[in-house]
Amino acid sequence: MTEPLLEMKGISKAFAGVRVLKEVSFTLAPGEVHALMGENGAGKSTLIKILGGIYAKDEGRIWVDGRERTIRSPREATQLGIAIIHQELPVVPQLTVMENMFLGREFTYKWRSIRWNRMREESQKYLSQLGVRIDPDQKVGELSVGQQQMVEIAKVLSLQAKVLVLDEPTAALTNREIESLFEVVESLKRHGVGMIYISHRMEEVFRISDRMTVLRDGTFVGTRETGSTDMDQLVQMMVGREIRERFPRRSLRMGGERLQVEGMTRKEKVSDISFTIRGGEILGLAGLMGAGRTEVADLLFGVERLDAGRVSIDGWPVTIRRPIDAIRAGIAYVTENRKEQGLVLSRSVKENLSLPNLGALTSFGILRRGVEKRMTEAQVKQLSVRAADSDQEVGTLSGGNQQKVVIGKWLAARPKVLILDEPTRGVDIGAKAEIYRLMNRLAEEGMAILLISSDLPEVLEMSDRVLVMHEGRISGVFDRDEATQEKVMIAASGGGKLAD
Amino acid sequence: MQTEIKTENLKPGRVQQIGPLVGLGLIILALSLISREFLSITNIFNVLRQISINALLAFGMTFVILTGGIDLSVGSILALSGALSAGMLAGGMDPWLAVLAGLAAGTVMGAGNGVLVAKGKVAPFIATLATMTIFRGLTLVYTEGRPISYDSDTFAMLGKGYFFEIPIPVIWMLVSFVIVYLILKNTPFGRHVYALGGNEEAALLSGVRTDRVKIRVYAVSGLFAALSGIILTARLNSAQPTAGTTYELDAIAAVVLGGTSLAGGKGWVTGTLIGAMIIGVLDNGLNLLNVSSFYQQVVKGAVILLAVLLDRSRKK
Amino acid sequence: MQTEIKTENLKPGRVQQIGPLVGLGLIILALSLISREFLSITNIFNVLRQISINALLAFGMTFVILTGGIDLSVGSILALSGALSAGMLAGGMDPWLAVLAGLAAGTVMGAGNGVLVAKGKVAPFIATLATMTIFRGLTLVYTEGRPISYDSDTFAMLGKGYFFEIPIPVIWMLVSFVIVYLILKNTPFGRHVYALGGNEEAALLSGVRTDRVKIRVYAVSGLFAALSGIILTARLNSAQPTAGTTYELDAIAAVVLGGTSLAGGKGWVTGTLIGAMIIGVLDNGLNLLNVSSFYQQVVKGAVILLAVLLDRSRKK
Amino acid sequence: GCSTESALEQEEKKPDQDVTIGLSISTLNNPFFVTLRDEAKKTAEKEGVELIVADAQNDTAKQINDVEDLMEKNVDLLLINPTDSKAVSTAVESANQSDIPVITIDREAEGGKVVSHIASDNVKGGEMAGEFILNEIGGEGNLVELQGIAGTSAARDRGKGFHEAVDGKKDVKVVASQPAGFDRAEGLKVMENILQSHSDIQAVFAHNDEMALGALQAIRSAGKDILVVGFDATDDAVEAVNKGEMGATIAQKPGEIGKIAVRVAAEAAQGEKVKEFYPVQLELITEK
Ligand SMILES: Nc1ncnc2c1ncn2[C@@H]1O[C@H](COP(=O)(O)OP(=O)(O)OP(=O)(O)O)[C@@H](O)[C@H]1O
Numbered sequence A: 001m002t003e004p005l006l007e008m009k010g011i012s013k014a015f016a017g018v019r020v021l022k023e024v025s026f027t028l029a030p031g032e033v034h035a036l037m038g039e040n041g042a043g044k045s046t047l048i049k050i051l052g053g054i055y056a057k058d059e060g061r062i063w064v065d066g067r068e069r070t071i072r073s074p075r076e077a078t079q080l081g082i083a084i085i086h087q088e089l090p091v092v093p094q095l096t097v098m099e100n101m102f103l104g105r106e107f108t109y110k111w112r113s114i115r116w117n118r119m120r121e122e123s124q125k126y127l128s129q130l131g132v133r134i135d136p137d138q139k140v141g142e143l144s145v146g147q148q149q150m151v152e153i154a155k156v157l158s159l160q161a162k163v164l165v166l167d168e169p170t171a172a173l174t175n176r177e178i179e180s181l182f183e184v185v186e187s188l189k190r191h192g193v194g195m196i197y198i199s200h201r202m203e204e205v206f207r208i209s210d211r212m213t214v215l216r217d218g219t220f221v222g223t224r225e226t227g228s229t230d231m232d233q234l235v236q237m238m239v240g241r242e243i244r245e246r247f248p249r250r251s252l253r254m255g256g257e258r259l260q261v262e263g264m265t266r267k268e269k270v271s272d273i274s275f276t277i278r279g280g281e282i283l284g285l286a287g288l289m290g291a292g293r294t295e296v297a298d299l300l301f302g303v304e305r306l307d308a309g310r311v312s313i314d315g316w317p318v319t320i321r322r323p324i325d326a327i328r329a330g331i332a333y334v335t336e337n338r339k340e341q342g343l344v345l346s347r348s349v350k351e352n353l354s355l356p357n358l359g360a361l362t363s364f365g366i367l368r369r370g371v372e373k374r375m376t377e378a379q380v381k382q383l384s385v386r387a388a389d390s391d392q393e394v395g396t397l398s399g400g401n402q403q404k405v406v407i408g409k410w411l412a413a414r415p416k417v418l419i420l421d422e423p424t425r426g427v428d429i430g431a432k433a434e435i436y437r438l439m440n441r442l443a444e445e446g447m448a449i450l451l452i453s454s455d456l457p458e459v460l461e462m463s464d465r466v467l468v469m470h471e472g473r474i475s476g477v478f479d480r481d482e483a484t485q486e487k488v489m490i491a492a493s494g495g496g497k498l499a500d
Numbered sequence B, C: 001m002q003t004e005i006k007t008e009n010l011k012p013g014r015v016q017q018i019g020p021l022v023g024l025g026l027i028i029l030a031l032s033l034i035s036r037e038f039l040s041i042t043n044i045f046n047v048l049r050q051i052s053i054n055a056l057l058a059f060g061m062t063f064v065i066l067t068g069g070i071d072l073s074v075g076s077i078l079a080l081s082g083a084l085s086a087g088m089l090a091g092g093m094d095p096w097l098a099v100l101a102g103l104a105a106g107t108v109m110g111a112g113n114g115v116l117v118a119k120g121k122v123a124p125f126i127a128t129l130a131t132m133t134i135f136r137g138l139t140l141v142y143t144e145g146r147p148i149s150y151d152s153d154t155f156a157m158l159g160k161g162y163f164f165e166i167p168i169p170v171i172w173m174l175v176s177f178v179i180v181y182l183i184l185k186n187t188p189f190g191r192h193v194y195a196l197g198g199n200e201e202a203a204l205l206s207g208v209r210t211d212r213v214k215i216r217v218y219a220v221s222g223l224f225a226a227l228s229g230i231i232l233t234a235r236l237n238s239a240q241p242t243a244g245t246t247y248e249l250d251a252i253a254a255v256v257l258g259g260t261s262l263a264g265g266k267g268w269v270t271g272t273l274i275g276a277m278i279i280g281v282l283d284n285g286l287n288l289l290n291v292s293s294f295y296q297q298v299v300k301g302a303v304i305l306l307a308v309l310l311d312r313s314r315k316k
Numbered sequence D: 001g002c003s004t005e006s007a008l009e010q011e012e013k014k015p016d017q018d019v020t021i022g023l024s025i026s027t028l029n030n031p032f033f034v035t036l037r038d039e040a041k042k043t044a045e046k047e048g049v050e051l052i053v054a055d056a057q058n059d060t061a062k063q064i065n066d067v068e069d070l071m072e073k074n075v076d077l078l079l080i081n082p083t084d085s086k087a088v089s090t091a092v093e094s095a096n097q098s099d100i101p102v103i104t105i106d107r108e109a110e111g112g113k114v115v116s117h118i119a120s121d122n123v124k125g126g127e128m129a130g131e132f133i134l135n136e137i138g139g140e141g142n143l144v145e146l147q148g149i150a151g152t153s154a155a156r157d158r159g160k161g162f163h164e165a166v167d168g169k170k171d172v173k174v175v176a177s178q179p180a181g182f183d184r185a186e187g188l189k190v191m192e193n194i195l196q197s198h199s200d201i202q203a204v205f206a207h208n209d210e211m212a213l214g215a216l217q218a219i220r221s222a223g224k225d226i227l228v229v230g231f232d233a234t235d236d237a238v239e240a241v242n243k244g245e246m247g248a249t250i251a252q253k254p255g256e257i258g259k260i261a262v263r264v265a266a267e268a269a270q271g272e273k274v275k276e277f278y279p280v281q282l283e284l285i286t287e288k
């Protein structure tokens, strides 16, 4: 192999005495896609943040293009030709797409005035390379998570970096965008760009990477050529044990209709959505980015108000104006956006887990903190959240572990209807299986589950029926045995029409 | 840099707790070395009594700031509640009823702030800036710009009395402290306050009735302002129309010196008590040292800055 | 679809722009109906001249608030810069040099605030509260608590003069407005100010030197405070040690009334100008109508609240 | 310049300096009280007594604290310039309890035992201003009153005296009474606004000189000729009076108050008998 683009040796890092990286080494060759694998909390993002100048390493050395470097700030990393798409999308919602893309390196005239047209053209160029139609003048805060992700990708493309790090770039994307991303990755490979690719989607990793390096508990486990490894071996390296089945089965015991939605409409967003979910049933909701799936969940939960339509639970009509109404009616909602909607990042794991359940933990107005502690600690164990203890601040957990906390907070409430919007985004393979098993158990106990997901295999494997949305309307309904990737995709792009 | 910020986060409790205390300790040490009178028993009670008004305001302010809000109107609520109580006393009302009426009035004014913030969606700074002006104006209208005197030893005792050598205002302060501490730590309301300040949307989606929490939080602040107003009116034998002017600044400073973040979601009332002590001890110490009043301001500002900076640098 | 997004995108902008303007319009309409003198040419220039001080402070404050910070020290910087200029004039310095020295002093004080916030990581509220006290103390020390008079027509002209019928302070205000507008809209610095307020971490990760931006932003605020101080000193023929006390509140109110969010990242300086006008017109109108001093505060607070509430409800 | 008494100076009390007097002053944010304090300090040096000054910054509650702090310093006697006559009684009473004699200056205390009081009368001063104005304008015309900070006793008393003098006169009308916060910039602004709606004004009475000087600027910019009368006789105001720009100012002689206060205090502290009241005459300062 040629001289490595990037070499990291013996990297160690501890946070407040807890070591999260222990002498990790990693090399990256030009034109290579090198997957960095590991369970949630294995230390992948931390390694990347050290490379990006966000964290200072405690030990170890880094060479870029054969020269040893110390990277003290994101600015220095960029100057060395290192560009990173971070896991938790650092965007400025109030600024436009193009302003975000060129933040800190705006095009200007000699008199320091911004060249808006140039900025617009440049951003347009990179966005269309990705095949997305996003207006450079739109505020980023108005974009969906998926669109924001595409903007981030366009942004790093425009940096023309030699080393490109993609930390879970596809977590929020649907197939179509993933395909265009891969095309770009291929073309960058041909131009000799080295890429570090982090993802929990196994298929992707096998498809796109040349080599894989696995971290476990912050230690280096090994590096393998992708061609000479298989999924089982990889999982074995990551988890230290085998995962028997990726999509566990469950026994079907359907009850009566638990959730009934009729003619749900919200002006300019969704129209005339009707469906039912029975107790014990998992209903999948698929669709392309921006199809309106999240909107349906928001409406059900009272985050937004209905313009028309009716919702009943167990045959009783319910009026939902605010989230508290939905919670009282027995609905729980795991939102897609954990940072903004799911978690209070500055508070502890314990406080986040108990937040929706405080009523049950209170007697005579006093919080029973002992009970709370026991309950949350049991949940931490059940969901295998990797945290020092339940007093750790949620914001300092790894992405996947944060996701587990978002799910965990609804479990104690024993809802009748559970809405899961992208529940396994960024979750590692072992934990995914854990979440699926949990879903199965809850369904078996009679819960009605609405599963919104952009991960098609997940929707197809886990759901009893699949509902497909296109531009705010239902464009297809498939039973478990008739649902296939193709059919769902066609319906999602507005091709297939509903039978009845 | 980022790391430092985040590492702190891991053990938030401990570091946060020690910071302000160290600052207070250093100031006390310094003052007791240069002033003979400073550490006398009478002066210690003297300081405690002096800080009680600010501490009570700051307790209420702690709730508000924890939700990410701010309450600039406390000084005016203090004045108006005090004036109303004094007015009722002067009109011959039973002292305890007058106290209750004053407290109720303050709570209602505070709840008004809360409604503006929660339902009117007015930024807390601007809402309470406006009501600060309005309540002050109403105080002037009600008092016709004159102090209101009354004649009630029972009432005066609330500000001037002693309970086994301990000044009554100090008792008010300590009892309030314990209650606030327990509420923040051990009740759903306390948790909701933190959650709201940490991430309002997430709190709402977790079923927290955020509007209600906001209204209550400002009402609590109003209640404490009224309590301070009553104590002050009792201490001064009269209600002053200009009482409490700019007190909001000292109250906010106490909260922030105590380590509570103005962004909301993080902090604790013990810090607030320490913060109020830092300010009170400084005022007292500078007086004891007979520092000229012009220089007092320079020194006070500088010491507060040093305390905060010290806290920051020690954390690194 | 793209067109749809665009129209939607335009809307929030427009609403934001119209809100404060509608409020201002209604107040002007009401006042011109009840007071004959209100809409006279001389009164219009009179009002414009009166608001210039607050507007200039608020322009600087706009930068600070856009980054999510706050600057409570502007009133004190105003006083100290004005006093320094007057002192130098009284000592026989060339008027223009005295102006430059005053502006430089204000900028340095502001930059000091910036360093505390950026490097010292002190919360802006507490940092500038402390320097507010310190700078006020230094002003009192420097002036010995007495006004400083000087004798320079050139200097006095900066506050009292006219340029083709337009009062010079109004010229200062309008020129500053245009410059601030362009800086915020069309320069990388302006964009970085918004980015910092919107998401500091994102700005840092994009390579924005956030510390530098912060220091500059407070320096700009200090510069504007000094400019206001010089104009005020020129208008009053002397520098007052207590000049500018509580001016920070009006400046912040102007910014927020103008639609700029105290959380940072959102807002515009045109709104600030309108906000300053709302406050100025109100003060003027209440004087013209000879509203009794006690009620003035009630009315002013209530109108400000109404303006904000109106804006909110219209947006729904 | 003004100085800080450093702690060390405090410690090494000169043996003959066995009398310590505490002075609690309402505010030093006003030249009037700065002059009072300066004169008091000078006198203290001459008399060989130690003077400790605390500034209440116009806050009634802070003043109580200040007095308590001064008592901690074991002062032999307290000079109190009350921020408010009623509120200060608490402080006076607690001094009484500790047997520390109290002398009030400039404003009275409405409770507790006071050894002596040194002041001039604000109500009287307002009256003098009103009478001077009536005289100058020939008993006919429109008047403006610029009020001090609402709720302060100085504003209250001066306004009261002024109205007692001018109200009810047939051809005299107070066309505007507006607050301007004892502040020069406010005085300027408020006067500018009043001039917008009243073109026919003969005289202005401002509750202090700072506001009067601000109003004077507004009047001059507007090219009007209006009689301005202030209160306090600060250096700037006296100069303006002498230049013929201001009509008059009521001198309360703050320096005199400070001087007498310390002298009387020194006597009282040494157990000598002092009078109950030392009036400091008000003086109407007009162009020389
Ligand atoms: N700022 C921090 N303070 C304390 N602990 C931290 C901090 N950042 C990360 N950690 C801890 O370091 C470990 C590694 O986290 P990291 O984010 O690198 O994991 P990851 O491999 O990227 O996981 P995921 O796949 O879930 O994103 C986790 O246990 C996490 O809790």
Ligand SMILES: Nc1ncnc2c1ncn2[C@@H]1O[C@H](COP(=O)(O)OP(=O)(O)OP(=O)(O)O)[C@@H](O)[C@H]1O
Residues within 6 Å of the ligand: A141, A142, A143, A144, A145, A146, A147, A172, A287, A288, A289, A290, A291, A292, A293, A294, A295, A296, A336, A454, C005, C008
């Ligand atoms: N123009 C916009 N302005 C503000 N928010 C928007 C806009 N467009 C979409 N959103 C928000 O983005 C989120 C996602 O939108 P939607 O429900 O339409 O997509 P989805 O089908 O869930 O797709 P995704 O996979 O992108 O989440 C919703 O919360 C929606 O309100």
Ligand SMILES: O[C@@H]1[C@H](O)[C@H](O)CO[C@H]1O
Residues within 6 Å of the ligand: D030, D032, D106, D154, D182, D207, D208, D209, D231, D232, D252
């Ligand atoms: O006598 C003083 C001065 O006149 C001052 O201007 C205001 O307060 C009064 O008590």
Ligand SMILES: [Mg+2]
Residues within 6 Å of the ligand: A044, A045, A046, A087, A167, A398, A399, A400
């Ligand atoms: Mg990660």
Ligand SMILES: [Mg+2]
Residues within 6 Å of the ligand: A293, A294, A336, A421
């Ligand atoms: Mg979605």
